[in-house]
Amino acid sequence: MIKRVLLGLLLCSVPLLAQSYTKPIADVTVAGTAVTVFTSTDIVAGNGHPAATGATCAVSAAAVRLTFDGTTPTTALGYLAAPGQYIISGTSNLLNMQAVRNSSTSGVLSCVVYSPQ
Numbered sequence: 001m002i003k004r005v006l007l008g009l010l011l012c013s014v015p016l017l018a019q020s021y022t023k024p025i026a027d028v029t030v031a032g033t034a035v036t037v038f039t040s041t042d043i044v045a046g047n048g049h050p051a052a053t054g055a056t057c058a059v060s061a062a063a064v065r066l067t068f069d070g071t072t073p074t075t076a077l078g079y080l081a082a083p084g085q086y087i088i089s090g091t092s093n094l095l096n097m098q099a100v101r102n103s104s105t106s107g108v109l110s111c112v113v114y115s116p117q
Contacts, residue, residue: 021049021115030064030107034072034100042113043094052113055088062105068093073100083107 028037038055045051065078068088080102088094094113101107 021052021113023049023052023113025055025111025113028099028109028111030099030101030109032101032106034074034098037097037099037109037111038094038113040095043091050115051091052094053089053091053115055094055111055113057086057088057109057111059083059086060108060110062107063102064099064107064109065102067098068096070096071098073098075100075102 023042025038025042028035037057038052041047043052059081060083063080063082065073065075066081067073067078068090071077078098078100088097099107099109
C-alpha cells in the first residue's frame with residue numbers, strides 16, 4: 001500500500017512536458033504585390049498545437065524585402081533578404097511578416113514554423 005502511494009506521488013510530481021509543434025508551410029512566391037507569409041492558423045495556438053514561436057525560412061530565386069511589424073514592404077522599405085537561410089523569432093513577428101520582391105524577378109520563401117519542446 002505504501003509503495004502505491006509513493007508511486008502515485010512520484011507520478012503526480014513529474015512535470016508535464018510542453019508539446020512541440022513543427023509545420024512546413026507551402027512555398028510562397030513573392031511577386032510585386034506584398035503578401036502575408038503565414039496565416040494565423042499556422043501560428044496561433046489551437047487545433048491541437050501550441051503557438052509557433054519561430055520559423056526557419058529559405059529565400060530562393062531572388063532577393064525579397066520583409067517587414068515584421070505590419071508595415072507593407074516595398075522595393076525600398078523592409079529588411080533586404082538575399083537568397084539564403086533565415087531564422088525568424090517571435091510569435092508577433094511571424095503573425096505580421098510580409099514580403100515583396102526586391103526587383104523584377106520574383107523570389108520564393110520556403111518556411112517551417114515551430115515551437116520548442
